[in-house]
Amino acid sequence: MNKRPISTHQGRSTSSGSSASTNHEVFYSFGFIHGVSIGSKWGQQQNESTEHSTQTMTITYEDEGMQSRESCVSNEYSIQEGIVNNQEIQTDSEEEVIKRIKQECEQKVSTGSILSFLKNVMPQMEKELENAETVHYVSFMDYDVNWSVDIEEMSAAHELKLPERVLKKLKEPLSVTDLSWNCKGNMLGVSFGRLNTTGWCIEPGYICFYLINPDIYTDFNLDPKVTIENEESFVMKIAFHPDKHNIVAAGTYDGGIKVYKVHQDTDTLLCQTPIETYSHRDPVTSLQWVKNRYDDSFLIVSMSGDGKMFLWTINNKLEQPLTAISLVHPSKGTPLGGSSLSFLNLFGSSALSQKKVPTLDSSFILGTEVGNIYKLAISDSKMITTRKLATLKKGVVNFKEEKIEFSYDNGTGYVHTIDSNSFNKDLFMSCTNDGLVRLFNSFKDKDILTLQPSTDRCAGAKFSPFRPMVIGVANSNGHLYMYDLLESFTEPINDIDVTQDGKSLTCLEFNKHNSLLLATGDSSGRAKVFLISTRLSQMQPQEILKCHQLFSLSSIKNN
Template structure:
């Protein structure tokens, strides 16, 4: 039988807990004592300045010497003798208008001009070709340069070229032309069309007159004169577009070293230049003087007919261009001197110097749209594009009157 019975409880202690407590150890570490310090510094600045003028008695003594001292002998007599003459000249100068409008230029001349671009074609530079002519397009953004030689007096068959640069192009490369037109002989003259920017008239060393069309990529030669009875026999050193009788029509005027001035019209049907008028310059009509401007009478031969009853008067200016009453002079040393005729001074208002010394400046041309830009060609094959300041290009009221007077004299 089962019976209830109370017995004592039995407890057993854990040996694992004791073993774990006995194996625990404590560790500790400490760094050395860190010392800190604070320091401050401050500088002291002091400025001492002082000025002092000369004593008043010293300045008075320098300006007004002692009257007790003896005057130089003869000084009083001299002043009395010239008193009337000096007063008379002073009154005369006060009434004179010789220096009316004269303004002293205190600015540095080097600041009046600045070089924007120095253009050069590598092939022409390697062959030692010279820049013979420059011209601006009617838009004022494209500059055309002709290459040839000016130091070769013999007949030459050496080829040359015509190069163009668009100055408004972002990727402008001054050392590489945008367009190169190869020409079998030296180009001696250039002139861009006043209305059509793609047309360029040129004169060659062989006596031919050519019109190039830059819009034609395959063959840019639009028309040319060729070697005929009516064409030039000598190098053509000047070409220009001139208005004809028909409104909007332009012809090409060409002048050669032989004294012949010819006017050509473009025959689109036949694709050639047709002679319209011819002029002859007699040697006796050229004055033997050093004047830069002279007037000559030319006999006209119209349509190759020997009728010499009509006379025409033309003005020639040698190496001179007038803008804002400016006179530009080219030198063999490569300098371009700009004279302002309104200042009445023999010294140049500005001087353009570029490249090596001894390389002559051969040609120049103003931009028709921007009169501040001037292109100068040299014998080293470079074309410099210079910017003139407003002091050299803006017209004063007096200069406008002078230009109007010159225009009226030429019209008469």
């Protein structure tokens, strides 16, 4: 260590007091001292350590080529043989990815662009749908999907009667007068009255509603969920609303129209027609809902043997009809007693026709009590909207006569049913007292095909809503006849003795929402639900095309 010199210094300091001063002398001296040295010990002491070793299995590698493509929300990759494409991996949460995709879609597609696109393509799409009725599209003609279990033979699944408390009050059994399925296809409405009554009626009628489980096909003696008693007279016709499953209209023997709302175990009377000069005075013979395409409302069409036809709306509580039509014989000028009517299918075999709801602006076929059959149309159907209620004067109803567009060959006796085909806009059939079922093209006065299942009176005939060439016929001998016109024009494919005691069948109704179900009613007050065989319920290859070829006007002229 170097020695540092320490110096000495001699100085003087002065301090002042009260009156005297004192001088101090301070001496400093300098010299040399020894430093301290501290040595490093780094590297002099060695750290202790140990050695270990591990052993693993030998890893083998194999090179293979592969080709795959996959895309998903969270990641995506693309690998081709010999080429590897590296792409970014998306690791965001699923919610964030979905949110970002929605935002990107909203930025790329606006509501305005969608509407513009639809306006451009809709005219062509509508044109193609109309052309589909005549053009032979064969792409899917042989494609037939069967989602249900095959049913080889028709069989009875349910037997429905009036509740015991009602049966005990009756002196004589009531007949089933009409049947109607609701828009879900899970409830059947059955009306009860008598078909051979003349003059005044002072007995009550009934409507029973039965829940039909589509998965249970062997539930006999099913009790009704709701029973409505009409104290004034029999109930002759019923019709469920096309869109509302618990709204039902009823037509009575005294000419009244009532609309009910059916709840789980009860019912509510929503509205009914008053007894006025513009009401029906005879039993209601036809009752159905039709759609007005100009304001998307549903109207009730009623008809009776008094030669009157009314259009009602529940928007005015049935206080008075929107339109009143007088049915008059074209040459004699006498009132025509209407017995049945059916609106023709306006849309043919297009997708719109599968809604199976008749429209007000289409022509309708009228059957009469004496066997006449006519084609008519409501001339001012475009003007009949719910807005018309604002211009109606209460209590003032003007009757109008509609021009008869076409007359068809008469049958013999009462026309029990007129029914239009759901797949062919020109095809309809009539069922009359002479036991004949006649199939017509609406532009030809003579029938194209005649079916005679027996020599007994026919009580009703209906087209299948799922197969254009299948027809069900209810007969007064108690038998149900099922025709498949793809198989035979003369012989029924099924002949079922429904009543088994000779009682007459009075009506039948296909379920428009379940292809396997069909209901019948008889004169002893029993209703039965049948399972339809798969062959009769499933559309067959090229069936619509064959129906058009058989019943189109061009094929008739060629023959």
